[in-house]
Amino acid sequence: MDLIFATNNINKINEIRQIIPAGFNLITLHEAGIKIDIPEPHDSLRENASEKSQTIYKLTGKSCFSEDTGLEVDALDGAPGVRSARFAKADEGYSGNNDKLLKLLGHNPNRHARFRTVISLILEGEEYFFEGKCEGTILMRPKGSNGFGYDPVFVPDGGEKSFGEMSMEEKKTFSHRRKAMDLLIAFLHKRS
Numbered sequence: 536m537d538l539i540f541a542t543n544n545i546n547k548i549n550e551i552r553q554i555i556p557a558g559f560n561l562i563t564l565h566e567a568g569i570k571i572d573i574p575e576p577h578d579s580l581r582e583n584a585s586e587k588s589q590t591i592y593k594l595t596g597k598s599c600f601s602e603d604t605g606l607e608v609d610a611l612d613g614a615p616g617v618r619s620a621r622f623a624k625a626d627e628g629y630s631g632n633n634d635k636l637l638k639l640l641g642h643n644p645n646r647h648a649r650f651r652t653v654i655s656l657i658l659e660g661e662e663y664f665f666e667g668k669c670e671g672t673i674l675m676r677p678k679g680s681n682g683f684g685y686d687p688v689f690v691p692d693g694g695e696k697s698f699g700e701m702s703m704e705e706k707k708t709f710s711h712r713r714k715a716m717d718l719l720i721a722f723l724h725k726r727s
């Protein structure tokens with residue numbers, strides 16, 4: 536089964552390739568010859584995920600999915616949340632986002648946080664949503680250089696290392712993205 540993955544984030548593509556089982560043919564936007572920066576203008580992960588998959592569905596008419604992910608930090612009232620990608624200034628990248636997060640948290644002992652992923656799947660014109668989350672803790676300083684985004688500052692509950700210190704295979708055992716994908720894959724298996 537062919538599925539276009541509506542993302543411009545290469546790290547997400549690499550993770551999803553490790554998760555998706557044989558029998559599903561993942562097609563990237565690059566492979567589909569689509570060059571656009573999909574907007575994420577909304578205040579919820581669900582609406583942004585929907586915007587991305589709907590945009591690609593309108594362009595191609597083909598089955599596709601997208602996901603929007605946010606890191607929700609309890610002591611920051613759920614920030615950066617839906618604004619996780621653009622938390623610091625645009626040109627400061629992932630490390631700018633992490634620096635801003637650690638600065639805002641300071642020595643606050645409440646370091647509880649979660650990653651939340653919402654997937655929007657469009658199949659034969661119908662839209663379906665799947666959600667996965669991973670609870671954890673924000674470190675005092677970044678650790679490790681694997682993964683992407685907030686991985687170096689996040690330790691999942693039940694884990695002893697940050698996502699930034701884990702291989703992709705280890706991260707997968709805890710990952711919000713894998714949990715949401717498990718639901719999507721179970722749904723597709725049930726329909727086939």
Ligand code: ITT
Nearest residue numbers: 541542543544602603604605619620683684685686
């Ligand atoms: P697309 O919209 O093209 O899919 P994006 O990078 O803009 O890519 P999101 O808006 O979903 O994706 O992601 C928001 C940010 O959250 C992302 O840029 C990372 O900084 C962070 N993020 C998402 N998933 C993550 C993960 O598994 N580990 C660490 N940080 C993550």
